[in-house]
Amino acid sequence: MGRRWAAASETADDQFGRLSDAGYRALGDLSGLHVLDVGCGSGGTTAQLADLAGPQGSVVGIDPSSDVLVHAARATAERNVRLVHGDAQTHAFADGAFDVVFSRLGVMFFEDPAAAFVNLRRCTAVGGRLAFTCWPVRELVPLLILPLRALAGLVQLPPSAPPGSPNPFSLGDVAATTALLERAGWREVAVEELRWQVDLPDDATDAARTWLTTIPVTLSVVDPDLDTRAELLAALAAAVPDSRRLEQLALSFTATA
Numbered sequence: 001m002g003r004r005w006a007a008a009s010e011t012a013d014d015q016f017g018r019l020s021d022a023g024y025r026a027l028g029d030l031s032g033l034h035v036l037d038v039g040c041g042s043g044g045t046t047a048q049l050a051d052l053a054g055p056q057g058s059v060v061g062i063d064p065s066s067d068v069l070v071h072a073a074r075a076t077a078e079r080n081v082r083l084v085h086g087d088a089q090t091h092a093f094a095d096g097a098f099d100v101v102f103s104r105l106g107v108m109f110f111e112d113p114a115a116a117f118v119n120l121r122r123c124t125a126v127g128g129r130l131a132f133t134c135w136p137v138r139e140l141v142p143l144l145i146l147p148l149r150a151l152a153g154l155v156q157l158p159p160s161a162p163p164g165s166p167n168p169f170s171l172g173d174v175a176a177t178t179a180l181l182e183r184a185g186w187r188e189v190a191v192e193e194l195r196w197q198v199d200l201p202d203d204a205t206d207a208a209r210t211w212l213t214t215i216p217v218t219l220s221v222v223d224p225d226l227d228t229r230a231e232l233l234a235a236l237a238a239a240v241p242d243s244r245r246l247e248q249l250a251l252s253f254t255a256t257a
């Protein structure tokens, strides 16, 4: 999965730039600060955070996938960045090591979210800030859900995830996630809804190909290099809305340690 996410990372930086921008905006001036990028993936946000933190600051990117970290090393070369191959839920960073904990779509996959957010608070200095984006409940994420529905019957879909299990929508219930953060010791929890439109290519087959090759949830059920069945593209093309436009929502959470 990490290998496929790495391949899709350029599109991710394009499509999800507004999510990271919302996080940067919420955090304000990062110059001179020590920042943790959780689930840093291919390092697009890690490099931007390093630029924002400047020469007096530093960034640590953590991810359990060695495949994406190869790309992250390239993306962050010659910046004040350290990459850690590990699990942010349990990694033993020093107490109060960071001024800021940031994540773009990298905090929904913890086995034990309660323990993970305690661990992240522990390694944040008192008064330090948390800013992450995550998906809302699945019905509000057509970008991920339309292609999965279209592929049902053609590929093996994962069983629907029980509440609390790691999955892209695991933090989508605003009240539950706010309570989770507060129980983990985070204060001043706030959430902003980010709405935008994703424009798909005019040609439905091109749009289907984009879905098949760049959307992580789709990539988790089909390897487009191995499964080249024409009916996959046809099913996806049929699911592309006539408007070629998807109304998209994400959640931007902030909190203080």
Ligand SMILES: C[S@@+](CC[C@H](N)C(=O)[O-])C[C@H]1O[C@@H](n2cnc3c(N)ncnc32)[C@H](O)[C@@H]1O
Binding pocket: 002, 005, 009, 012, 013, 016, 038, 039, 040, 041, 042, 043, 044, 045, 062, 063, 064, 065, 068, 086, 087, 088, 089, 103, 104, 105, 106, 107, 109, 110, 111, 216
């Ligand atoms: C949807 S990708 C987002 C990547 C990157 N933040 C971006 O926006 O381009 C989710 C990332 O979270 C990472 N991840 C999953 N579980 C994690 C954990 N327990 N600790 C740290 N990162 C994790 C995955 O390996 C993956 O790279």
